[in-house]
Amino acid sequence: MGKKLLITGNEAVGYGAIYAGCRNYFGYPITPQNEVVEFFARELPKIGGNFVQTESELTSINMLYGAVATGVRAMTSSSSTGFSLMQECIAHMAYCSLPAVIVDVQRGGPGAGSTQTAQMDYAQVTKGGGNGDYYPLVLAPFSVQEIFELIQRAFYLADKYHHPVIVLSDAILGQMMENLELYSINFGPLPAKDWAATGQGERKYRNTVPNIWTFFNNYRDIIVNLGKKYQEITDNEVRFKTYEIEDAEMVIVAYGSSARISLETLRRLRPEGYKVGLIRPITLWPFPTKIIRETSHRVRNFLVVEDSLGQLVEDVEFAVEGRAGVHLLGSLARHLPTSSGMIFPKTVSEEVKNILCHK
C-alpha cells in the first residue's frame, strides 16, 4: 500500500508525473491550473529535475518539444485559452512522432471567457485544434486518484505510440481535494528511443527530429504511418466505464466532473426505481463509439451531460445513428447565471425523470 495524501486534483497531476519518472516541466501560470505550475516549481528541484516558468504557452510547448526530442519524459499544462496557443506545436509533435504529455485544466470560453469551470474544450482537444491530420490521445479522469493514474498512463501511451497525449481535467477536478494513494504503475516494456537527438556522441549516425529523409523526400510515408498509428490506437486503447447499463431504460453519457455529478445522480435515482445507467468515456480520443452504439439498440434515450453548449453530444449522436433519442443537459442548466454556476445532481435527476416519463 502506498502513502496516502489528501490533496487537490492539480497536485495529483504533479505526483502522477513524478511517479511516471518525469523530471522536466515547463509551464506558464493560468487559472485554474496554477497549482500544477507551483507544484513542479517546488518539487522538481528537490529530485534533480528541471522546472522552467516560461514567458508564454508557446514557449512552454516548444520547450517541451525540445526536451522530448532528446528522449526524456517531459510535460506541460495549461488551461483552455493557453492550451489553444499550444496547438501548432502539438500538431508538429504528432508530425515528428514524439511522445509528449499535456494537461488541460478546462475553464470557460470562448476566448478569454472565464476562470471558472467548464467543459468547453472537448472539440479543440479531441478533434485537434492545430493543423493537419492529427489526433492526440485524450484521457479524461473524474477523480483525484484517477488523475494520478491517468497521468502515469499518459506517459506510457506517449512512449508506446510516440505521440502526444492530452489529459483533460477541469476546474472542479483540479481544485477539489480527495484522498490519493501514491504508487507507481508498471505498464510493461516500451520501444527504445534510438531516434533521440542527444548529440551524436558514439552513435554511428546523426539523429534529426524529424527524420531528415522523410522530411525532405517522403511526406507520404509520414501520412501513411500516422494513419496506421491512428488505426492501431483506435483498435487497442479505447477505455470507458459503464455503471448499471444492463437493465437501463436510459443512459447518461458524461466525462470528467460531469461524470462525477452524473454518478451521484445514479446513486440518488436508482433507489427510487428509475432505471438509469451511465457510460463514462475515459478516452475521449479514441472515442468509445462501440459501447454507445451497442447500447443504443437497447435503450430509448441518452442524456449527455457536459458543461458546454454541446460538443461531446456530437460524438454520441454519431455513435447512436438515430436509433435512440440523444438529449443534452449543458451549460445552460447551471445553477447560476454567473460564470461560477454548476450543473448539480438535482438538475440532472430532474432531466432524467422528465425524459423517462415523457419521451
Next chain:
Amino acid sequence: MPQIDHPERELLCGGPESYTGLPTMYCPGCHYGTVARVICEAIDELGIKKQAIGVAGVGCHGFMIGTIATDFVFALHGRGPGVATGIKRSQGGKPIVFTIQGDGDLAAIGMGDIINAIGRGEKLTTIFCNNAGYGTTGGQMAPTTLLEQVTTTTPTGRDPQVAGYPIHVAEMLAMLRGTAYSARGALTSRKNYNQTKKFLNLAFQKQMDGIGYGFVEILSACPSTLHMPPNKALKWVEEYMIAEYPLGEFKNVKEIL
C-alpha cells in the same frame, strides 16, 4: 567529409568535417551555403561536432539541417530558443546547443522567444541570418529590411511611416544582461568571412564555458528577394547593408555579474 580514396591523389581542398556532403538547396548567389560552411568550420575548430545539437528555424536558413552534420531538431517558426532551452536543460546542460534563425524567424515572429531565452540566462548560441527579407515565402519585408528597399510587400520601397524602421538585433540583444557575446559579421570578402568565423568561435565558447548567451548576426545576400544577379546582390550587401548594420562586436564579457 573530407576524404579521398585514391592512392596517388592528395586532397588539397575539401569540405569541412562537419559538412554532410549533401548539396545545398539554395538559389545561385545565396549566401546561406557559405553561412553553413562557416558554421561547420567553427564547429570543426572547436571539435564539438559530436556534442552539438542544432535547432533549425523556418525559412531557407532551416535547410542547414541538411548541411551541417550534427544532431538536429527542426523548430516551428520563431520558436528555436525555446526548443533549444528544452534540449539543453533536459540534458543537464551537457550538449552544445545552437539555433540557426532568419530575420523573419527571429526578429518578427520569434523576437519574444530570443529575448526571453537570454533573459532566463540560457547558455545557448544563436546564429542569426539577416538577409533583409523573407526569402522562402517570396521576398516580403522583414523587420531588418532597409528603408526604401523594395520587397513584394513594400512595392514602392520601405516607408517608415507605414512599415517602420530596420531593427538592429545584435546591438539590441547586447543590452540584455544574459548576453555574454554579441557580434555582427558578413561574408562579402575573405576578411569578413574569417572575422565571422572568429565571432562564431567566441559565441560557442561563451556557451561552452557556461558564461552566457552567444549571438552572431550574419549579413547575407538573398538575390531572389533583391531581384539581382549574384554579383550585384553581394555588392548590395557591401554597400547598403553594412552601412546600415555595422560589423563588429557589441558585447564580449568574461563573466556576467
